[in-house]
Amino acid sequence: MSGHGAPVPLVAVAHGSRDERSAQAVEALFARVRRLRPDVDVRVAYLDHVSPSPAAALADLAGRGAGEVVVLPALLTAAFHSKTDLPAALAQVRADYPWLKVRYGDTLGPHPLLLDAVERRLAQAGAAAAPDTGLVLVSAGSSDPEANGVIASMADALAARAPWHSVVPAYASAAAPAPGRAVAALRDRGAARVAVAGYLLAPGFFADRVADQAFAEGAAAVSAPLGDAPELARVALQRYEEALRTAPVTVP
Structure with missing residues (x-):
């Protein structure tokens, strides 16, 4: 829980693209997450091309008094962005706001529900x-x-x-x-x-x-990209709950 008994905020971090359709799809996905958990402050940030950056999103939460946050890589596989780019950004945030507990979630995939989402999109095609x-x-x-x-x-x-x-x-x-x-x-x-x-x-x-x-x-x-498939929203919330049970990110 965050301050005053509120749930811990969630910052989902997507790759980002110059193509406006990309951010629209990501925003639609996390709008679905908000509908599933209206009590959670759900925000979206981007590693590139689109604002806000992860650092800006976390700085805003810290400035508003948040003491804890879950950062979720809105990525389908664990690769360079989730293993290197985002952890480096989080380390800087922790250095700037040492009181902020940052818990880092797993990427959305792999997960069995994503196979369901793939099959959903195939059927729609x-x-x-x-x-x-x-x-x-x-x-x-x-x-x-x-x-x-x-x-x-x-x-x-x-x-x-x-x-x-x-x-x-x-x-x-x-x-x-x-x-x-x-x-x-x-x-x-x-x-x-x-x-x-x-x-x-x-x-x-x-x-x-x-x-x-x-x-x-x-x-x-x-088939179309997975986008706001309901299975992805369910996975995102599962990753959020899992992250709440992990240790906060530490600064070396």
Whole structure:
């Protein structure tokens, strides 16, 4: 609990993009979180391109008398931004406001509910699992092999949940295969149709790249980013509750 018995505030930190659709999607997601927990002060900050920054959001809360806050990486995999960028920003905040207890949550993914969200978006795109239909699960991609490995594991989990011809991972950047190559490879392996699921939080450059490449190689359907899927809001609140049980960030 925060001051006067109020719940601890939540600051969700997204990557940020020059594309206005990205911030709109993130704001829609956390508007859903607010509807689920109207008692919690839920704020959104961005690592790049969009204001406020994490430091500015936390400074505002500290200036208003907050003694404790949960910072949640609004990211789908743990990679450079959650492992390096955001912890560095939090260390500076803790140095500036040493009385502020900052608890750092886990990224939204991986989580079983996100598989439900992926399937929701596929259904909305008109894609259905069938023995002659292949599926490509596409993330933004990372230079962190562990993050890319998470996507491969999620592809395996999706294959176990429904009778797809096969399910393979792909990456919009930084790793192979690219979405178009993955679609072509599945068609070469005998899939009569190929659907593409974007494991992406919001519309923007990567989502557009995925759709362009996939349709160019004959994909039958490409799902929309996860955005404000209700499963993501539930995961965000679970991560918030988990973070309340962690130790505050310390400054070396």
